[in-house]
Amino acid sequence: MKKNHKEPVKAYKNLEFLDSSDARVIRVLAEFLEPMQRFRKEKVRDTIVFFGSARTSNLHDAKRKLETVQEKISKAVDKNDSELQKELDFARKQVFLAHYYEDASKLAKKLTQWSETLESKHRFVVCTGGGPGMMEAANKGAIEADGKSIGLNISLPREQYPNPYISPELNFEFHYFFMRKFWFVYLAKGLVIFPGGFGTLDELFEVLTLIQTEKVKKRMPIVIYGTEYWGKIMNIDAMVEYGVVSEDDRNLIRFCDTVDEAFDYLKNELTVLHRSNG
DSSP states (O other): OOOOSOOOOOGGGOHHHHTSGGGHHHHHHHHHHHHHHHHHHTTOOEEEEEEOOSSOOOHHHHHHHHHHHHHHHHHOSOTTOHHHHHHHHHHHHHHHHHHHHHHHHHHHHHHHHHHHTOOSSOOEEEEEOSSSTHHHHHHHHHHHTTOOEEEEEEOOSSSOOOOTTSOGGGEEEESOHHHHHHHHHHHEEEEEEOSOOHHHHHHHHHHHHHHHTTSSOSOOOEEEEOHHHHHHHOOHHHHHHTTSSOGGGGGGOEEEOSHHHHHHHHHHHHHHHTGGGO
């Protein structure tokens, strides 16, 4: 007798169920297991994670925007108009930040070139949040050095989209922030913090907290790049002065202002900490 009804859908193929709140734990596990499978396949064991703002641009584009604003002011009747001056000040600050974009790209390139020379199963692959701005810069540098480039992207209503410099096989899209953060930290052997906003600060201080409380046991060099910017944003010395962090906690981070300084520090630290392990 011919069946007149459809075969029932298996639970793991039921997209309506998988998108429901009842299947949240399955989705969380998927964001743990699927990246693990891909990292294993691509033999990625060690990363250097770059954090930084998604809102910065390269130096060429930033200078063009500044020139546009300057031209606008030159044609204005009231050249001292407050709104125009705000626009000019903002454009100049974007040029200032764009120099960090260029430095992030150069540093990622140097680290990748060095990593490619290592005769070891360990390779320090550049990893970012996968978006534009400083993340794009670091991914770009890694690709220019003919290395692998990881992007741990996150689905957001605005701002975040995968940049074009991520290795296709290592281009990830996360829904859950905490699973994305897990993969940042789990494979990381070093961090570089470029100028950024709330997200960058969140990522930096979460890692510092994990290291300080020894929830992360491994030693990890952390470079905070750009004292002119970061000196205005956070004051570690004041935290020590008020006793909310210890004197030893200063040693968890290293401030750097040049590509060579950051590269030499990371290379030396990573060599001592991890290359000796084979």
